[in-house]
Amino acid sequence: MDSRSSEVAVQAPPRSRAPLASTVNDALKIVIVGGFGVGKTTMVRAVSEIRPLSTEETMTGAGIGIDDTGGVREKTTTTVAFDFGRISLNERMVLYLFGAPGQERFWFLWDRLFAGTLGAVVLVDTRRVADSWYAIDRLEHHGMPFIVARNNFGEPEHTLPQLREALSLSDDVPLIDCDARHRASSKSVLIALVNHLYALSTARETSP
Amino acid sequence: MIREAIDGENPDRLYTVTGGRSRADENAFDLVTLIVSESDPAPGMQSEHAAILRMCRTPVAVVELAAELKLPVSVVKILLCDLLDTGRIAARHPSASVVRTPLPHPEILKQVLVGLKKL
Ligand SMILES: Nc1nc2c(ncn2[C@@H]2O[C@H](COP(=O)(O)OP(=O)(O)OP(=O)(O)O)[C@@H](O)[C@H]2O)c(=O)[nH]1
Ligand SMILES: [Mg+2]
Numbered sequence: 001m002d003s004r005s006s007e008v009a010v011q012a013p014p015r016s017r018a019p020l021a022s023t024v025n026d027a028l029k030i031v032i033v034g035g036f037g038v039g040k041t042t043m044v045r046a047v048s049e050i051r052p053l054s055t056e057e058t059m060t061g062a063g064i065g066i067d068d069t070g071g072v073r074e075k076t077t078t079t080v081a082f083d084f085g086r087i088s089l090n091e092r093m094v095l096y097l098f099g100a101p102g103q104e105r106f107w108f109l110w111d112r113l114f115a116g117t118l119g120a121v122v123l124v125d126t127r128r129v130a131d132s133w134y135a136i137d138r139l140e141h142h143g144m145p146f147i148v149a150r151n152n153f154g155e156p157e158h159t160l161p162q163l164r165e166a167l168s169l170s171d172d173v174p175l176i177d178c179d180a181r182h183r184a185s186s187k188s189v190l191i192a193l194v195n196h197l198y199a200l201s202t203a204r205e206t207s208p
Numbered sequence: 209m210i211r212e213a214i215d216g217e218n219p220d221r222l223y224t225v226t227g228g229r230s231r232a233d234e235n236a237f238d239l240v241t242l243i244v245s246e247s248d249p250a251p252g253m254q255s256e257h258a259a260i261l262r263m264c265r266t267p268v269a270v271v272e273l274a275a276e277l278k279l280p281v282s283v284v285k286i287l288l289c290d291l292l293d294t295g296r297i298a299a300r301h302p303s304a305s306v307v308r309t310p311l312p313h314p315e316i317l318k319q320v321l322v323g324l325k326k327l
Contacts, residue, residue, distance in 0.1 A: 020268070022244075025242065053272065087324070090319065093319060093323065115307070118320070194324060
């Protein structure tokens with residue numbers, strides 16, 4: 001065993017950021033999912049009150065889709081890194097924004113990490129639309145409401161209706177343009193998502 | 209030192225931090241459960257426990273603790289179980305109206321909208 005173990009004094013890391021108010025007692029989650037380099041971290045940074053932090057979750061053993069019928073179960077480990085920021089909404093509520101890679105292994109950890117998430121934003125780089133198909137498919141599978149935002153990487157080649165068709169996106173899923181580098185634009189993406197959630201939620205409340 | 213060991217995913221290091229336990233009660237903490245210290249660090253306390261108590265003088269989400277301690281979320285949850293069991297922290301879990309499936313209560317979403325518009 002490593003002798004440097006726990007005797008080594010761990011300094012409380014510098015908290016180079018605004019602490020939460022002591023009255024905050026309810027935290028909410030929104031996930032921004034999209035392919036490599038699509039602007040997830042940029043969007044988190046644009047709206048977060050702290051610089052984006054990153055962490056990881058590791059999952060070992062069963063539940064990663066390995067075959068369990070052999071005599072000796074293989075030990076499989078999957079690690080998923082993600083980053084996040086936060087927005088204090090009022091004196092009681094704080095919203096955490098997670099930037100998450102949409103790759104396959106990530107979805108094994110979805111229930112563990114993102115159960116209770118309000119909703120998701122799928123960020124699309126139109127030069128690589130196919131990256132988004134998988135994320136949309138998985139969100140639908142998990143019954144997670146979402147909107148799709150097309151990031152501004154130059155003059156788009158297609159109209160939004162053309163993109164909707166390319167993504168096989170149903171008409172009731174909002175599809176908007178954004179520029180993740182700008183706070184106002186990223187903010188309006190979040191508002192579009194929550195407006196969508198609000199409409200879905202009120203429709204449920206009033207339906208018989 | 210600690211940083212190096214953990215960044216390098218030294219399994220011995222993680223074993224020591226957690227006392228060899230491999231999992232916490234998964235339902236005990238959400239990624240965004242807010243942790244608040246109920247006491248100050250005591251002399252002789254495991255250093256990670258003491259670090260958590262210092263950081264949580266104001267509420268800190270589980271995921272922020274993991275990021276700042278540079279430990280996997282699951283390891284931090286194990287450490288938090290120890291502290292919760294001994295009454296050294298309190299945990300503020302997401303409320304039922306927020307995590308309600310498939311959708312949160314409209315009133316909650318309205319409050320989120322108000323907060324976002326002030327950004
Ligand atoms: N033109 C343009 N560039 C952007 C936009 N959003 C992000 N970028 C740039 O794209 C690059 C990648 O952005 P990131 O935010 O790191 O993307 P990411 O999705 O977090 O990437 P990974 O975590 O590596 O998968 C950076 O250089 C950003 O400045 C945008 O809306 N428009
Ligand atoms: Mg990133």
